[in-house]
Amino acid sequence: MATPKRHLITSALPYANGALHLGHLAGAYLPADIYARYLRLLGRDVAFVCGSDEHGAAITIRAKKEGRSPKDIIDTYHELNKSSFQRLGISFDIYHRTSAPLHHETAQEFFRVLHERGDQFEERRSEQYYDEEYDQFLADRYIVGTCPRCSYEEAYGDQCENCGSDLSPTELIDPRSTLSGHQPVLRPTTHWFFKLDEHATWLREWIVSGTVDGQPHHHPKEWKKHVVGQCLSWLDGEDGLQARSITRDLDWGIPVPLERAEGKVLYVWFDAPIGYISATKQWLIDQGRDPESWRDYWQSEDADLVHFIG
Ligand SMILES: [Zn+2]
Structure with missing residues (x-):
């Protein structure tokens, strides 16, 4: 593409359930910081966003181990990691967090829009493991x-x-609950599955040729061969892409915004990637700009988006 008007750079959101180590820095943060500083020196419009990933069982399990509340755990590690990044001079434009109300609203909006389309989710009743001793x-x-x-x-x-x-x-052989240590029982529950399989055709075209419906979309030559190969292995593997459940029976997370989904939360792998977008919105709000202009950084042909995963 010609010189992009805007650059959106993300670094992988660390879980707020432990301290960072040097391996994290070398992987997703230092290279992204160098890239962001370079673009700023060129006078480019740069948004370098990151934040704490604060939902999912990784947080609640840590809380249980330490005998503390999940909120207490995320507050501790969010502050600790945020200050580590500051002291190391990682020049994020914003270090947000997925427990922020703005992120909850944003993730719920994504779910609601997909749900309202009517053809993106499948509601499935299935048997899931249940710990009778802990009643969950x-x-x-x-x-x-x-x-x-x-x-x-x-x-x-x-x-x-x-x-x-x-x-x-x-699929696990000899499953056991990490709560009680005992073998769990199966009980029926309902979850919402995102029909990933129905997106395989356009994803394949986009990954292979960089087009969507024959229209140029990104520059495939910028992707490394092994990255393309990895993506294709998911698409062309034995079972191909499968519908994935994007809700969970957990008491920690973003409530599923449907009346009949009481007690259920969004799966952390659905909410966390949206965290980059809510961080972008908060960054805009902090500057007195329209939060809806996040689209100029994420969806515009004039924007270049680079993720540093590590
Ligand atoms: Zn294995």
Whole structure:
């Protein structure tokens, strides 16, 4: 593309459940900071955004381990990490947090818009693991067991950290609750699934040729070969893309904005990526600008968007 008018740079949102270490800095923060400073020296319009990822079972499990409330955990680690970044001179334009009301509203709006389209979600009733001693459904990391692919005995309900496989809790062999340590039982519950599979065709076109419906959209040559290969392996793998549940039975997170979804929250992997957008909105508000102009940084042909993941 010609010289972009605006640059949006993101660094991976760290979980507010522990302190940062040097590996984090070398991965997603220092390279992004160098890039942001370089563009600012060229006089470019730059928004460099980041913030704390404060939902999901990673937070509530940490809270339980320390005998504290989830709110107490995120407040502690958000402040700690924010000040570490400041002292290290990482030049974020904003360091936001996903517990902020603006982020809750923004993530709920994304859910609502998709829901109102009528064809993006599928409501599914399914059997999920439940800890009878603790009287709660067990989301993702509340279940550990043996990985069916590599036999690692401490695999989580959503992922095996040994072989990197995405898992569903019912695939685990000898599942046990991380709360009581006992074998959980299956109980029916309802969740909303985002029909990722129905987006496979345009995603494939976009990844391979950088076009959407034949129209140029981004420059595919800027993508490294192994990145394209990784994306295609998800699209063309054994089962292809699958519908994924984007809600959870948890008491910590962003409430699902539907009356019949009481007690359910948005899955953290649905809400957290939207955190970059709510951070952009807050950055605009802090400057007295229209928060809706986040679109100029995210959706405009004149904007260049670079994510540093680590
Ligand atoms: Zn495994």
